Amino acid sequence: MSTARALPRLFVWPLALLVLAAAWATSARAFETTAPTAILIDVGTSRVLYEKNADEPIPPASLAKLMTVAVVFDKIARGEATKDQTFEVSEYAWRTGGAGSGGSTMFLPVGSTVSLDDLIKGLVVQSGNDAAIVMAEGLSGGIEAFAEEMNALAAKIGLSHSHFVNPHGLPAPGQQVTMRDLAVLAEYLIKTFPDEYPLFSQESFTYNKITQKNRNPLLQLGADGLKTGHTAASGYGLVASASKDGRRIVLAMSGMDSSEERAREASRLMNFGLQDFEEVTLIEANAPVGEATVRGGTSSSVTLVAEEPLKMLVPRGSLADVSRQIVDNGPLPAPVAEGQRVGWAVFSRGDETLRQVPLYAESAVPRENLFMRIADTIVGHLSWEAR
Known part of the structure; x- marks a missing residue:
């Protein structure tokens, strides 16, 4: 999967996460x-x-x-x-x-x-x-x-x-x-x-x-x-x-x-x-994890996937209250290339970020033809005037 356009570099936490480190230490002491x-x-x-x-x-x-x-x-x-x-x-x-x-x-x-x-x-x-x-x-x-x-x-x-x-x-x-x-x-x-x-x-x-x-x-x-x-x-x-x-x-x-x-x-x-330990799969490789909105494309959205699976070995039950949020910089302007980096999945517990994983466009979204772009612009303008 090639990357046609990259987002700004993100800070990615290592596997030895601060929150999980406490869980590891507690488990070892037990x-x-x-x-x-x-x-x-x-x-x-x-x-x-x-x-x-x-x-x-x-x-x-x-x-x-x-x-x-x-x-x-x-x-x-x-x-x-x-x-x-x-x-x-x-x-x-x-x-x-x-x-x-x-x-x-x-x-x-x-x-x-x-x-x-x-x-x-x-x-x-x-x-x-x-x-x-x-x-x-x-x-x-x-x-x-x-x-x-x-x-x-x-x-x-x-x-x-x-x-x-x-x-x-x-x-x-x-x-x-x-x-x-x-x-x-x-x-x-x-x-x-x-x-x-x-x-x-x-x-x-x-x-x-x-x-x-x-x-x-x-x-x-x-x-x-x-x-x-x-x-x-x-x-x-x-x-x-x-x-x-x-x-x-x-x-x-x-x-x-x-x-x-x-x-x-x-x-x-x-x-x-x-x-006392379990291997947890947070994301499967190439499995859809969300969608990003596309503007001016032949499709109004694109499916997001991760290139690699995210697996973590953790003390059993320590990820029970972990949540996942999909973040993207949408709406994405068309064209969107297959494999283009378009967002990331954020795993967190409360206010603490555990891991950020880059996400990529599963398929390409070409730009709409000129006529359709003009129509979309008019529809968008009328919708604004009707407010």
């Missing part, structure tokens, strides 16, 4: 969590709905495996690896992450061969430390080389305050993440690998005749991913995502004292994000 560090993000708008010490660096525990699987998915996407590849389970992988290690394990037998497909499932569903090591050794030649690839990809996707030393998240000097970075990582996995993402909601996986359930407590409550983690240093943490009514949220939290507290607080944060 929620609190016992988690020492947490963040909640609306994926569609990238808006932070809640945060608490979200940039505080902490040991990642098994949440580091999200970065590990991101590297693996990236290698598969670039043709550097295939799921039917097989790797041998080294003694180091068995001793460090296997059955006798005391940590989460896929129970890989030393000296056995295992496919990359099974390793991915063992990592995501069973949180196997042995699976992470076998993948790092098989794909990159060792832990250190794989960690370099983790950090390179982390920098590429914007994890600015995280550093990885190993693929499994066991304690290591210098290894740290933040909840904001993990939320960014979760969004990356969801958006970049949509065909792989359903794996994060797989409830169990059986390998070596041993079935283990997914540790994510939110899978039974509407979430569809992603990962839990725990060490003595990091406490109990979780990165999760859920969707409802076309909206998707991502949350990350850590530092809780028990798996029960993690499940409770994660559930509360998820419900807060899905139930």
Whole structure:
């Protein structure tokens, strides 16, 4: 839609409106969590709905495996690896992450061969430390080389305050993440690998005749991913995502004292994000929103439309008393060009202007021919004399 004639530039309020800012602040204050560090993000708008010490660096525990699987998915996407590849389970992988290690394990037998497909499932569903090591050794030649690839990809996707030393998240000097970075990582996995993402909601996986359930407590409550983690240093943490009514949220939290507290607080944060906010469409793109009067044209009016939809994510119910007014500089002198900017829609609450959206002519209105213009002038003059 081209603009043939522009109105004077209008001042347009940004989405972070003064009136709505108060509503956001009130909504955020209404929620609190016992988690020492947490963040909640609306994926569609990238808006932070809640945060608490979200940039505080902490040991990642098994949440580091999200970065590990991101590297693996990236290698598969670039043709550097295939799921039917097989790797041998080294003694180091068995001793460090296997059955006798005391940590989460896929129970890989030393000296056995295992496919990359099974390793991915063992990592995501069973949180196997042995699976992470076998993948790092098989794909990159060792832990250190794989960690370099983790950090390179982390920098590429914007994890600015995280550093990885190993693929499994066991304690290591210098290894740290933040909840904001993990939320960014979760969004990356969801958006970049949509065909792989359903794996994060797989409830169990059986390998070596041993079935283990997914540790994510939110899978039974509407979430569809992603990962839990725990060490003595990091406490109990979780990165999760859920969707409802076309909206998707991502949350990350850590530092809780028990798996029960993690499940409770994660559930509360998820419900807060899905139930306490709504996306409101104020104007549809190219949908008629009003009319402007035209003088001297083949039509006495022209339909007004907005070029882009106006959608806002707001605390639920906060726009209940918002009104819309159509303002134009009519009557518009013909000719009016299609796409000509001819007015704006003003959204307000009481005397407070919230947003102004430019409106455009949906179609052209040519000038009347000379005879009709003379007739209109005479009629207008007679109507004036008759007053």
